[in-house]
Amino acid sequence: MSKQVPRGFQLPRRRFVQGLALGGVAAGLGLWRGNALAQIATPRAELRGNHFELEIGELPVDFTGRKRIATVVNGQLPAPLLRWRQGDTVTLRVRNRLRETSSIHWHGIVLPADMDGVPGLSFDGIPPGGEYVYRFTVNQAGTYWYHSHSRFQEQTGLYGPIVIEPRDGERHPAERDYVVLLNDWTDLDPETIYANLKKQGGYYNVGKRTVGDFLRDAGRDGLSGALAERRMWNQMRMDPTDLADVSSVAYTYLVNGQTPAANWTGLFDAGEKIRLRFINGSSMTFFDVRIPGLKMTVVAADGQAIEPVSVDEFRIGTAETYDVIVQPSADRAWTIFAQSMDRTGYARATLAPRIGMTADVPLIDPRPLLSMGDMMGAMDHGSMGHDMSGMDMMAMPGMAMSMHHEPAPSLKTGPEVDMRVATPRRNLDDPGVGLRDNGRRVLSYADLHAVDAPISPRIDRELTLRLTGNMERYLWSFDGKRASAAEPLHLHHGERVRVTLVNDTMMTHPIHLHGMWSELEAPDGSFQVRKHTVMVQPAQQLSYRVSADAPGRWAYHCHLLYHMEAGMFREVVVA
Amino acid sequence: MRLQRISAIALALGSCAPTMLLAQSADMEGMPGMSMQHAEHGVPADPHAVHHAVTEPARSDQAHDGMDHTGHDMSSIDTAALPPNDHVPPSPPQHVMPAMTAEQMHKLMQMNDASVTGMLLIDRLERSRSTSGDYATSWEAEGWLGNPIDRLWVKTEGERGSDGTEGRVAALWSHAWTSFWDAQLGARQDFGQGPNRQWAAFGVQGLAPYWFETQATFYAGEQGRTALRLEASYELLFTQRLVLEPKLELNFYDKDDPQRGVSSGLSDLETGLRLRYEFSRKFAPYVGVNWTRRYGDAQAPGAPMFHARETTWVAGVRWWL
Numbered sequence: 001m002s003k004q005v006p007r008g009f010q011l012p013r014r015r016f017v018q019g020l021a022l023g024g025v026a027a028g029l030g031l032w033r034g035n036a037l038a039q040i041a042t043p044r045a046e047l048r049g050n051h052f053e054l055e056i057g058e059l060p061v062d063f064t065g066r067k068r069i070a071t072v073v074n075g076q077l078p079a080p081l082l083r084w085r086q087g088d089t090v091t092l093r094v095r096n097r098l099r100e101t102s103s104i105h106w107h108g109i110v111l112p113a114d115m116d117g118v119p120g121l122s123f124d125g126i127p128p129g130g131e132y133v134y135r136f137t138v139n140q141a142g143t144y145w146y147h148s149h150s151r152f153q154e155q156t157g158l159y160g161p162i163v164i165e166p167r168d169g170e171r172h173p174a175e176r177d178y179v180v181l182l183n184d185w186t187d188l189d190p191e192t193i194y195a196n197l198k199k200q201g202g203y204y205n206v207g208k209r210t211v212g213d214f215l216r217d218a219g220r221d222g223l224s225g226a227l228a229e230r231r232m233w234n235q236m237r238m239d240p241t242d243l244a245d246v247s248s249v250a251y252t253y254l255v256n257g258q259t260p261a262a263n264w265t266g267l268f269d270a271g272e273k274i275r276l277r278f279i280n281g282s283s284m285t286f287f288d289v290r291i292p293g294l295k296m297t298v299v300a301a302d303g304q305a306i307e308p309v310s311v312d313e314f315r316i317g318t319a320e321t322y323d324v325i326v327q328p329s330a331d332r333a334w335t336i337f338a339q340s341m342d343r344t345g346y347a348r349a350t351l352a353p354r355i356g357m358t359a360d361v362p363l364i365d366p367r368p369l370l371s372m373g374d375m376m377g378a379m380d381h382g383s384m385g386h387d388m389s390g391m392d393m394m395a396m397p398g399m400a401m402s403m404h405h406e407p408a409p410s411l412k413t414g415p416e417v418d419m420r421v422a423t424p425r426r427n428l429d430d431p432g433v434g435l436r437d438n439g440r441r442v443l444s445y446a447d448l449h450a451v452d453a454p455i456s457p458r459i460d461r462e463l464t465l466r467l468t469g470n471m472e473r474y475l476w477s478f479d480g481k482r483a484s485a486a487e488p489l490h491l492h493h494g495e496r497v498r499v500t501l502v503n504d505t506m507m508t509h510p511i512h513l514h515g516m517w518s519e520l521e522a523p524d525g526s527f528q529v530r531k532h533t534v535m536v537q538p539a540q541q542l543s544y545r546v547s548a549d550a551p552g553r554w555a556y557h558c559h560l561l562y563h564m565e566a567g568m569f570r571e572v573v574v575a
Numbered sequence: 576m577r578l579q580r581i582s583a584i585a586l587a588l589g590s591c592a593p594t595m596l597l598a599q600s601a602d603m604e605g606m607p608g609m610s611m612q613h614a615e616h617g618v619p620a621d622p623h624a625v626h627h628a629v630t631e632p633a634r635s636d637q638a639h640d641g642m643d644h645t646g647h648d649m650s651s652i653d654t655a656a657l658p659p660n661d662h663v664p665p666s667p668p669q670h671v672m673p674a675m676t677a678e679q680m681h682k683l684m685q686m687n688d689a690s691v692t693g694m695l696l697i698d699r700l701e702r703s704r705s706t707s708g709d710y711a712t713s714w715e716a717e718g719w720l721g722n723p724i725d726r727l728w729v730k731t732e733g734e735r736g737s738d739g740t741e742g743r744v745a746a747l748w749s750h751a752w753t754s755f756w757d758a759q760l761g762a763r764q765d766f767g768q769g770p771n772r773q774w775a776a777f778g779v780q781g782l783a784p785y786w787f788e789t790q791a792t793f794y795a796g797e798q799g800r801t802a803l804r805l806e807a808s809y810e811l812l813f814t815q816r817l818v819l820e821p822k823l824e825l826n827f828y829d830k831d832d833p834q835r836g837v838s839s840g841l842s843d844l845e846t847g848l849r850l851r852y853e854f855s856r857k858f859a860p861y862v863g864v865n866w867t868r869r870y871g872d873a874q875a876p877g878a879p880m881f882h883a884r885e886t887t888w889v890a891g892v893r894w895w896l
Contacts (some may be wrong), residue, residue, distance in 0.1 A: 101685065114668035120683035121672060139663035151685040196856070198723075199694045199895070203856055210812040234785040237755055415724060415751035452660040470754060472782060475688075475723055482688040482723075484681060517662065530660070549664035553672060567688035571680070 019063045019185075019252045019259020045076050048083035050090045054104070056126070056148075056158065057097040063252050063259050066187050070157035071098065071148065077257050078181050078281065079146065079160025086141040086167040092134040094126060098153075101125040104134070105149040106162065107319060107512070108303055108532035111136035113552020116514055118149045121553040121571060125150060141166035142303025143277040143321045144532075145181070152190030152283075155561055159183065159281040164303070171451075172299045172308070172325055174275035178266040182289075182316065182338055182347050184251040184282040185259075193250055194562055201471040202239065204247045206344060207367045209240075232372065236419060238506055240369040242471060243433065245507070245562060246284045248345030253285065255336065260348040263358065268351055270331040275299075276324050280316040283561035286341035286508060286535075288315050288435060291334050291351070292362055296324040298443060302531040307449040314443035315341070315432055317510035317535040319559040322443075326351070333357040341434060341508075343367040368434035370506055370538065377424040377539035416480045418470040420504050424541035426523040432508060432537050445520060445542075448529035454519045455530070456496040456545035463489070464500040467509050467536060467558070467568070474566055476505075476558065482567025489556065489572045491548035500543040503536040510535050510559040513572065515550040533559055548574045693720035694895060699732075699849075701891025703865065711736035711887075724751045728759065733767065741767025745776055756781030763794060769834030772796055778804075786810070803827040816853045820861075822846065831871065838871025851893055858894045865889055 054073050061070045061077060073079030084090050096102040103125045105117035115136045119125030126132045141164045148158035161179045186193065196203040209230075217226035233240050258264035268274050276296075280287060290296075290313040297310045300323035308325075316322055316338075328334055333352035340346065343364050350358055411420040429446035430436065469476040478486065491497055499518070501511060511518075512533040520528045521543045536542060551574050558568035681687060699715040713734035719726045726749045733742015747761030757780050765772040778792030787807045794802040808822040824845045828837050849863030867885045 101683075110662070110665050112665045112668045114670045114672075119685070120675075120680040122668075123670070123672065125683055125685075136665070137663075139661070149684075195692060198692055200856060206815045208812055208815060210814060212813070237782055237784060237786060413754045415754065418754040450660075451657065453657040455660055455662045472755060473723060473751065483686065484677060484689045486677075515665070547662075547664075551667040565686055565688065569686065569688075 018261040019254075020065060021259070021261040021263075045074070046081040046083060050084070050088045052082060052090065052092040053095075054079070054092060055095045055097055056102045056104075059157075061157070063185050063254070064187055068187050071102075071153045072157050073104075073160060076160075077157045078183065079158060081161045081163065081179055082146070084138045084162065084164045086138060086164055089135065089137045093131055094134065095131040096126040096128060099128050101127055101150055102153060102158070103132075103149045104146050104158070105514075106134070106144065106146050108144040108321070109136070109138070109162070110140060110515070110517070110550070113515060113550065113554060116552075116554065118514065118555045121514075121555055138164055140164060140303060142300055142305070143179070143279060143323050144303050145279045145281050145319075145321065147281065149555070151565075152194070152561065154281075155184075155186065155190040155193075155283040157185075161277070161279055161281075163277060170275075171305050172275070172297075173273070174325055175272040176266065176268050176274040177277070178274065179256065179277045179279065180266075180336060180349060181256050181279045181281050182285075182287050183254040183257070184246070184285040184340075185254050186246075186250045186252070188250050190283075190561075193246055194565060197245055197474045197562055198566075201245070201474045202242065204245065204249045205239070205241060205243075205342075206247055206249055207241045207243070207342065232375070236375065237472070238375055238419065239471070240371075240374075241367070242370070242506055243368070244285065244340065244342035244344075245560070247342050248340065251285065251340075251345065253282075253287075253338065253340060253345050253347035255338070255347045255349040258349070260346060260361070264349040265355060265357075266349065266351050267353065267355070268328060269353060271327070271329055273325055273327050274351065276326065276336070278316055278322045278324065280318050280320050282318055284318065286315055286317050286510075287338040287347065288313060288341060288365075289336070289338045290314075290440065291326060291336050292360070294326045294328055294334055296326055298322055298324050298447070301448050301529055302533060304530045305451045306529055307451060309443065309447045309449075310441070311443045311447070312440035313435065313438075315435060315535075317508065317533060317559070318561075319510055319512055319533040320531075320535070333359040335359040335361050337362055339364050341432075343434065365434065365438070370433055371436075373425060374433060374506060374538035375419070375421075377421045377541075378426070414480065415473065416470055416475050416477050416482065417468045417504065418472065419506070420466075421502065421539040424502050424539050426541050428520075428522060428528070428542065430537065430540075432535075445528070445535075446522070448520070448531075450527065450529045454527040454545060455517060455549075456519055456547040458496055459498045459545060460495045462498045462500065464502065465570075467501060467503045467505055467511070469505045469507070469563070469568070471506070476563040476566045476568035478568065478570050483569035483571075484567065486570055488553070489570055491546070491572060491574045493548060493551050493574055495548050497546045497548060498543050499546055500541060501534070501536050502541045503538055506538045507560075507563075508535055508537050509563065509568070511557070512559045513546065513554065513556045515552065515554040515572075515574070516546050516548065519545040519547075521545065550574055689722045691720065691722055694718065696893075696895040698893055699889075699891055700893075701861075701863075701889040703887040703889040705885050705887040707885075709737060713889075714742075719749065721749075725749070726757075728761070739767060741765075747776060747778075749780070752779070753781075755783075759792070765835065768836065769832070772800070772832075772835065774800075774802065783807070799830075800832070801829045818851050818853060818859070820849045820851065822849070836869070838869075841870050843870065844868045847889070849889070857896070858892070860892045861890070863889045863891075 056073055058069050059072045059075055060067050070077050094104050103117045103119050114122050115134050116122040144162040146160055146162055147154040161181050214226055252259055256264045295310050297308045299308050300306060302321055314322060331353050333350050336349040338347040348361055429444045431442040431444045435442045465478045468480045510533045517530045518534050519530050520534060522528050554572045556570045556572045557564045695718040697716045701713055703711050711734050715732040717730040719728045721727055728747040728749045731744040743763055743765045745761055745763040747759040749757045749759045752758040759778050759780055761776050763774040763776045774794035774796040776792050776794050780790045783789045787809055790806040792804045805825045808820055811819040826842045828839055828842050831839050845867045847863055847865040849861045851859040851861035853859040865887045869883050
């Protein structure tokens with residue numbers, strides 16, 4: 001464990017972080033007395049075809065030695081893998097057996113607005129005992145997922161993978177094909193987590209700076225050096241250790257519903273190509289994923305094919321998906337290691353020729369600190385070196401907004417906004433805090449290049465939104481306005497909009513627009529890649545094109561669940 | 576091939592369009608580094624050139640022989656030559672949600688970013704022993720209830736010693752004012768030793784630079800009395816659980832109030848050090864030491880004796896809900 005875990009609770013925490021070897025649904029049901037190892041070999045429940053019967057219900061589970069009630073689909077956690085075929089029209093009858101309203105949102109799927117599954121925008125939600133029949137044509141292919149869009153049901157287990165087979169076969173065929181669905185399970189009531197964050201933004205941060213850290217820094221950099229490094233943070237009342245709002249204090253990280261100790265295992269024969277469909281189905285956690293010893297060739301991002309790029313490691317934001325292909329040549333086991341961005345825990349799985357084989361689990365990396373660039377933006381021009389004129393222009397308040405006659409966004413702070421970034425950084429080649437210069441080849445958004453043309457070749461209008469928040473008050477918003485105080489964003493049907501996001505906070509936000517693709521641009525405005533969820537790093541500015549071709553009312557929000565609930569949400573109306 | 580060429584042109588134009596739009600709507604003069612190089616391309620592209628020409632999904636087997644494209648670098652020219660995408664816009668919804676207020680929508684969504692929440696913090700509940708051998712029990716607590724911006728605060732603090740109980744309680748409306756500061760307006764009641772005093776209170780509470788939890792409150796009372804109270808504390812982490820909290824409190828009054836042991840000017844100064852161990856964030860026992868310095872000699876005959884200087888050792892608990 002990293003140094004930040006207090007000694008006092010290391011032992012009891014061990015089981016908590018690693019979970020039970022035989023935990024999960026089976027333990028909750030008491031099934032584990034049978035052949036315990038069988039669950040590892042059994043393929044996950046998978047539904048295919050074009051008619052699906054799904055039932056939302058509750059189920060006792062046990063991941064850490066404590067029995068809890070999870071929200072599940074067809075008695076499964078995660079929910080069953082849905083396999084669709086590109087071009088099919090699928091019908092999904094979803095019954096709700098909960099005592100509260102529920103919903104299912106098909107994340108990243110382009111479909112009619114009334115099929116999107118967001119209560120209040122698409123429909124009324126599925127009442128207790130009721131059902132809703134989703135029916136839409138699947139025109140895309142790739143790896144996606146689905147989850148509840150009702151309060152905290154996603155956190156309590158209502159999430160599952162979707163794989164859509166391409167009409168013309170896989171672009172990169174592989175002998176094995178596995179979903180690797182990452183998740184942050186909690187034994188706590190999500191309402192408790194939310195309430196704790198509201199009262200104390202740093203409640204789950206167990207990596208705060210200590211007197212010992214100061215003495216060590218002073219020893220290394222001198223007293224004045226250590227003080228100078230802290231001065232700006234302390235004056236701004238910003239915490240460089242604020243990497244995740246919720247840490248492994250509350251979470252046990254899962255792969256396909258299995259704890260690190262339970263070790264989900266995918267089988268292969270040496271020399272085979274394995275396609276791993278990584279999905280980050282967690283509520284609050286960014287994962288840094290690698291398979292020590294194996295190069296991963298990333299072939300798709302958010303379901304969309306990209307130019308293959310070979311990496312050692314990638315960060316996957318909440319709700320993102322990456323397809324990677326690996327080709328283990330030796331007859332041995334390999335560990336899939338997904339450490340949380342705040343380095344307090346990890347999810348783990350294994351690729352092995354035979355059940356029961358394992359490989360070393362690497363140590364968690366040292367906990368990083370946010371850099372001054374994460375707070376100040378483009379103050380250090382290290383990796384930029386180009387397009388400075390564009391940056392100066394875009395950083396000028398009012399510039400982009402004058403386009404559609406809205407008042408210029410002021411760079412003022414206030415109760416809703418605890419900081420502003422005057423000169424955001426625009427480069428996409430930064431893999432993010434904790435992954436910079438770690439000696440591994442780490443994926444960044446600059447590496448993602450679509451294999452096909454953008455939907456939006458032109459841009460009719462520019463729209464700038466600032467991602468804002470107040471960590472101490474735990475308020476999150478777009479442009480300093482929480483959802484409850486904000487008007488919908490209106491897009492004209494058929495127009496092509498360039499959305500520019502400027503992150504005025506110290507946290508990375510995975511921003512998800514429902515119904516329409518977010519076509520990410522390079523800093524020079526050229527098209528890079530089509531995504532449904534775009535991570536915006538602290539003090540970063542990035543742009544994507546949106547083709548407003550989906551009439552209806554849509555959700556637009558930060559996919560960190562508690563950020564969305566705390567106000568980082570907007571309605572988008574396309575009419 | 577032809578399709579690809581059309582898309583290439585459309586893309587080239589598309590990527591220039593934003594520059595043009597910017598140029599048209601913004602005052603270009605004196606804009607450092609504003610690039611005009613794309614101006615000659617500023618003809619609007621046919622919006623349908625690419626998008627609606629597409630019927631077949633892109634196949635590019637020939638373009639992807641291998642997979643090892645490590646560190647490839649694609650220029651925008653390459654991008655423009657890309658085959659068309661297979662995106663199909665969705666049909667309009669068959670059922671449109673009726674118009675509703677934001678409130679109704681958020682209720683359906685079960686989302687509420689302005690919900691009323693509350694907190695109760697027992698900051699100090701401690702037993703103390705002064706160096707002169709006196710024992711006392713004292714408390715300091717606060718609670719709030721409200722939405723993220725406007726809250727009702729109740730604060731109380733006091734001490735129960737061998738010569739009775741004295742303390743104060745305040746109720747304040749608190750309004751989030753800036754990023755880190757709340758403005759507070761309300762009333763305070765002093766009780767115990769001597770006559771009870773009522774005050775109107777106005778102050779600020781928040782987080783000062785360098786992470787000092789700070790309160791400054793001005794009071795106006797009966798008979799034209801005024802007072803000022805300043806309080807600051809800091810948290811020094813030895814580990815993630817072992818926290819040292821230095822604290823400083825100053826009370827100023829404009830008039831002597833001998834029956835309550837108050838003198839004009841700086842009436843008393845209290846500073847303390849408490850070392851707590853957070854078994855959880857919410858529950859932490861502590862030990863500490865407190866120094867009190869009382870100024871002036873305003874003391875009514877018969878009122879309980881007070882010590883000009885007093886050191887007390889304390890042990891207590893801090894918890895919150």
